Amino acid sequence: MKSNTTSSIKKGAQHVPPYFPQLKDIQQAAKVIAQVADETPLQKSIRYSKQLEANVWLKREDLQRVRSYKIRGAFNKINSLSPESLKQGVVCASAGNHAQGVAFACNHLGVEGTIFMPVVTPKQKIDQTKMFGGDRVQVVLEGDTFDDSYKASKIFCEEEGKTFVHPFDDPKTIEGQATIGLELLHQAQEPIDYVFVAVGGGGLASGLCATFKELSPNTKIIGIEPAGAPSMKKSMEKGELVELSQIDKFVDGAAVQKVGAFTFPICCNHLFKMETVPEGKVCQTILELYNRDAIVVEPAGALTIAALDDFKDEIKGKNVVCIISGSNNDITRTAEIKERALLYGNLKHYFIVRFPQRPGSLKEFVVDILGPNDDITHFEYSKKSSRENAPAVVGIELKSPEDLEPLISRMKDNNFYGDYLNNKPDLFQYLV
Known part of the structure; x- marks a missing residue:
């Protein structure tokens, strides 16, 4: 399911971003998060390299201490708050991974946090959030989608006078996620030709675009969305922010109805391409990674690898990095994952x-x-x-x-x- 989005990106590039991450701020974020975030491995995949006749590397953010990259942006944002704001407490909305990053940061910094999550969030992610947050965090289940939880959390935040920690559409969050780019460029032994990144709200993609624009401008950043929630792709095609009326919530870590006001123009201007991948193909990839590589990923964590087949001619002989964004998968979803994979196949x-x-x-x-x-x-x-x-x-x-x-x-x-x-x-x- 290859999508031709070059023209839509050019159309979106007419928008002037209200903010663009600066390298000095990303480097400062790296110093801040060093106290809590791990430098995750960059591992070469022998199987995918052979299969695609390319040098395929996996950036293993699934091995982060909260099992996703979200701790980077969450901690950078909360750490930047004034003592008065920290004392008042923070609020966030999340489908699961950002929630765990916020919970860990709250516990580490001694901050009270209220975390809104969709009712359909896998139990594993809810339990992990409570575990990382301890007695510092209260979890509120609200709505069927991230966007439902987001709206409820914003109302609560305003009523209580707390600070909102956005999962993707905040400069400090974006700068924290951008630190992955610094690590990649430090770890890579050769120039990186392509980076594949999962796109939900666009925070990580925006951060990578900024880092590579400054330090490796020839690297092509390719965004990957689930076919059932193509909010960035649709926005690019229309040249303005689009809110989808319905989405497939299966790829919960990358299924949002509307991307960010900060992230949209950055991605429009600097992503090389946007691609969508069917949820069934994602499920096939999850099972392959588990059965053949002993790698456990959540649906969003498999998005980038699931897209490689569509680019096999383009990336042949190139140095390719796939961001494995998270591994917070609930074992109770295995039956559904297998079912979707079989239907797709x-x-x-x-x-x-x-x-x-x-x-x-x-x-x-x-x-x-x-x-x-x-x-x-x-x-x-x-x-x-x-x-x-x-x-x-x-x-x-x-x-x-x-x-x-x-x-x-x-x-x-x-x-x-x-x-x-x-x-x-x-x-x-x-x-x-």
Whole structure:
């Protein structure tokens, strides 16, 4: 799913940013966060380098002490506050990673914090936030998306007279995230041709753009968004900030309805390209990293690697860095991750099966209709009573995508076929 966004970036570049990170401020941020943030490894991926015929390096921010890069911006922002503001306390909204960075900073600096998170936030991220914050932090679950939590947190912040610590749209936050660029340039043994970075609100992407503009202007920064939440891409295409009415919340660390007023013009002017990646491809990448490299990542952490296939011709023979942004994944999501990966790979299919009114039809379906490598992974009658006459929703996992058409043909020839649900998203969501 390659997207041609060069023209949209040029259109967005008409905007003059109200702020652009200065190298001296980024270098100062590096000194500030040195007391809490680790210098994470830059590791060469033998597998991806061989597969893509490029030198692919992974910047392992998933190994940060809060398991994401967000501690950098959160700590830099909170540390910059006046004693009066620190005494009054801070507020933030987060889908999980920024929350943990803020919680850690609050505990370390002795600051009271109130953290708003969406109700759908994985339990693992909520528990980690409470653990890092200790008795300094209160967690409030509000709304279905980051944007819902953000709106509620801003109201609370104004009512209580506290300081808001923005997850991406704040100069101090951006400068903290930008320190990754300093580390990359210090660690890299050769010039970096490409950096792939996940884009949610755009804080990390903006910080990297600033660092590389000053220190390595020939490096191309490529932003990656989930296809179900392309807020930066849509904004670039329109040439102004766009708020999406609906988003797919699955890639929770990079799913926002609206990017930042600070970050949008920076990304417009300095990102080389914006790319979107389907959520199913992200899930495939998560499973591959775990099974083949023993690397555990959250969906947002897999975005950059998931995009590499779309750039294989462009990056061939080049030095490429992928930012692995975080590893705060909840094991309870594994079933959904596998399901999305199989659906994207055209290996999982759902049907309405109408069993003929003849004895032994269910046995016939299993023995004669299914292929030798096909597995039933979901089976539910549409009616609990009169099952022998009721159609059923059946999920089937295939060994190969090529097995689908023969399966459908056997179902139709023997009067089992009712409907195919994968290409009917509304019905699919309702029944499965």
